Amino acid sequence: MANLKNVTKKTKAQAMGMHSEVLTGRTQQKFFNPDEAENFYYFGTYDVDFNKRTDLDVKNMTAAEANKELDNLMSQGYGTIVIKNPQGKHSLGVGILNKLNLIFEGSLGYFGMGSSDGPIVRINGRVGWSCAENLMAGKVVIEKNAGSCFGAAIRGGDLICKGSVGARTGIDMKGGTIIIGGDAGAFTGFMMQRGRIIILGDVGINLGDSMYDGTIFVGGEIGSYGSDAVDSELTQSDQNWLRRKLRVAEIGENFDVSKMKKIVAGKKLWNYDNLEPAEKKGAI
Amino acid sequence: MAMKKNKKKENSSQLGKKKETAREKMIGQSIGYRYDVNLLPDYKKITPFLKKYIEAMGWDDLNWLEDVHMGYEEGKPAVFCRNANGWVTIPKSIKLPNNQQDRDMIARELLVKFQMSPKHPLVDLKKAYLKF
Numbered sequence: 001m002a003n004l005k006n007v008t009k010k011t012k013a014q015a016m017g018m019h020s021e022v023l024t025g026r027t028q029q030k031f032f033n034p035d036e037a038e039n040f041y042y043f044g045t046y047d048v049d050f051n052k053r054t055d056l057d058v059k060n061m062t063a064a065e066a067n068k069e070l071d072n073l074m075s076q077g078y079g080t081i082v083i084k085n086p087q088g089k090h091s092l093g094v095g096i097l098n099k100l101n102l103i104f105e106g107s108l109g110y111f112g113m114g115s116s117d118g119p120i121v122r123i124n125g126r127v128g129w130s131c132a133e134n135l136m137a138g139k140v141v142i143e144k145n146a147g148s149c150f151g152a153a154i155r156g157g158d159l160i161c162k163g164s165v166g167a168r169t170g171i172d173m174k175g176g177t178i179i180i181g182g183d184a185g186a187f188t189g190f191m192m193q194r195g196r197i198i199i200l201g202d203v204g205i206n207l208g209d210s211m212y213d214g215t216i217f218v219g220g221e222i223g224s225y226g227s228d229a230v231d232s233e234l235t236q237s238d239q240n241w242l243r244r245k246l247r248v249a250e251i252g253e254n255f256d257v258s259k260m261k262k263i264v265a266g267k268k269l270w271n272y273d274n275l276e277p278a279e280k281k282g283a284i
Numbered sequence: 285m286a287m288k289k290n291k292k293k294e295n296s297s298q299l300g301k302k303k304e305t306a307r308e309k310m311i312g313q314s315i316g317y318r319y320d321v322n323l324l325p326d327y328k329k330i331t332p333f334l335k336k337y338i339e340a341m342g343w344d345d346l347n348w349l350e351d352v353h354m355g356y357e358e359g360k361p362a363v364f365c366r367n368a369n370g371w372v373t374i375p376k377s378i379k380l381p382n383n384q385q386d387r388d389m390i391a392r393e394l395l396v397k398f399q400m401s402p403k404h405p406l407v408d409l410k411k412a413y414l415k416f
Contacts, residue, residue: 032403034375038333039400040340043407050342099341120342136366137348138341155366156348175351194321194351213321241324248344264322 042117045098048079059085063092074098088128093121110147113140116157129166132159135176141250148185151178154195160249167204170197173214181251187226189216189263198245198260200252208263212270216263217242219255230266238262318355319384325350326385333393346392354384354391363391365398368405372398 041047054073058066066083070093073081080101086092090109093102093116100119104112107125117136122143129147132140135154141162148166151159154176164182168190175195186204189197192214202220209226216229217238234257242257325346338346354363357371361380365372374380374394380387398404 032398032401034378034394034397036401038336040337040396042400043402043404044410101342118341139343139347156351158347176348177350213317215322237324244327244345 041099042097046074046077048074048077048099050079050101052078053080053082054078055082055084057084058089058092059087063089066092067094070096070102074100086125090128093119107144116140126163127161132157135159139248145182150180151176154178158245158248160251162251164201170195173197177245179245179249179251181249183220186223189214189229190226192216198242198249200255208265210269211265213265213267217257218261218263219252219257219259222261222263225263228266228269229263232262232264234258234260234262318357319353321351321353323353323384323388325388329385329389331389331393334389334396337396349392349396352388352392352395354380354387361387363395365395367399370405 056066056069056073058069061069066089070081079099080103082103082105083092084105086104086106086108088107088109091111091114092104092108093112094114095116096102096113096119097117098119102119102121104121104123104125108123108127108131110128111130111133112123112127113121113131113135114133115136116132116138119138121138121140123141124143126144127142127146127150130149130152131142131146132154133149133152135151135157137157139158139160141160143162145163146161146165148168149171150161150165150169151173152168152170153172153174154170155174156176158177158179160179162181165180165184167185167187169180169184169188170178170192171187171190173189173192173195177196177198179198181200183201184199184203187206187209188199188203189208189211190206191210191212192208193212194214196214197216199217200219203218203222205223206226207218207222207224208216208229211226211229215232239257242260246252246255246257327345330346334346334349338344341347352363354361354374355371356362357373361374362371363374364370372395374390378390380390
């Protein structure tokens with residue numbers, strides 16, 4: 001567990017020199033002063049300028065080469081990068097932990113923009129399976145359609161598809177917001193644990209199947225509800241939030257959110273029990 | 285004086301503590317979430333620091349911070365840092381307001397400051413294990 005403490009007050013742990021301890025074991029104590037500096041970026045990331053723009057043609061590059069070149073451009077301070085000819089390559093733009101304005105002029109294959117934390121991305125085409133999987137923060141906008149497992153296991157940020165998406169959208173998501181302008185396939189929100197999904201169109205069968213928590217908003221027809229997915233009352237706070245999110249997503253600004261359906265977990269499947277980790281701890 | 289004491293007790297009990305269920309008592313641990321994960325942020329309560337952060341990142345709203353709330357750890361107010369996979373306890377010097385929306389904004393601000401600090405645990409891990 002990390003602790004927030006004022007460094008001006010010397011604690012016993014500080015006097016013992018525990019701040020520079022090797023990070024091993026189950027628990028850690030780290031001290032920092034919340035007033036030490038105003039910094040908005042991760043330590044060690046690149047200082048980029050949104051006004052510094054460049055193009056990158058990846059036609060003759062592998063995904064690994066393209067991603068490395070992206071990193072190189074960010075290290076030179078480029079804050080706006082336009083990727084030309086992505087030609088449906090898989091795993092493009094993954095693992096970007098930087099502030100960045102990234103534009104793809106074309107379509108991406110599988111796992112595009114996975115594990116990213118911070119960038120604003122616009123994809124002027126389609127995307128394959130598992131786009132923005134494990135997205136931590138930032139905004140990813142897809143102008144056309146997306147494949148299955150769209151936003152699988154995302155933790156945060158806004159993931160927007162202006163077209164329609166395949167099955168299992170937001171599977172296992174643990175935070176963030178997924179916004180779909182068109183329709184969504186079967187098992188949307190399957191096993192979601194938290195976060196929000198907004199679908200302006202229709203959605204397929206087994207919506208929110210086995211969801212633990214989180215919220216799904218649907219504007220169109222629902223094929224069927226999954227196990228433990230139940231209707232809930234749409235509050236004024238929900239409506240205000242929906243209007244703002246749709247403005248952010250640049251879609252459905254005039255959509256009548258008051259008629260949307262709100263689906264949440266019935267919590268009948270909840271079986272939280274922290275006994276298991278305790279038993280494991282004892283066994284170790 | 286007695287009334288004042290009661291008031292103090294009420295305030296501290298609002299910082300995430302709840303009545304334990306029989307199951308929780310038996311296993312000695314808390315079950316479930318430590319805050320309402322579906323609580324939507326009230327943007328009227330946003331702090332100047334968070335405004336600057338959003339502007340610096342080029343986002344339109346709180347983005348990932350919408351999912352950050354103030355919970356508790358060992359009875360103390362705390363915020364969960366997903367990068368360190370641990371609870372960051374709130375310093376005693378920070379006076380906490382009496383409503384969750386304001387507390388959440390403080391938690392968000394502190395979490396950003398903690399994650400961006402060179403003293404964050406991931407900085408040491410990066411130094412030790414960075415491959416490329």
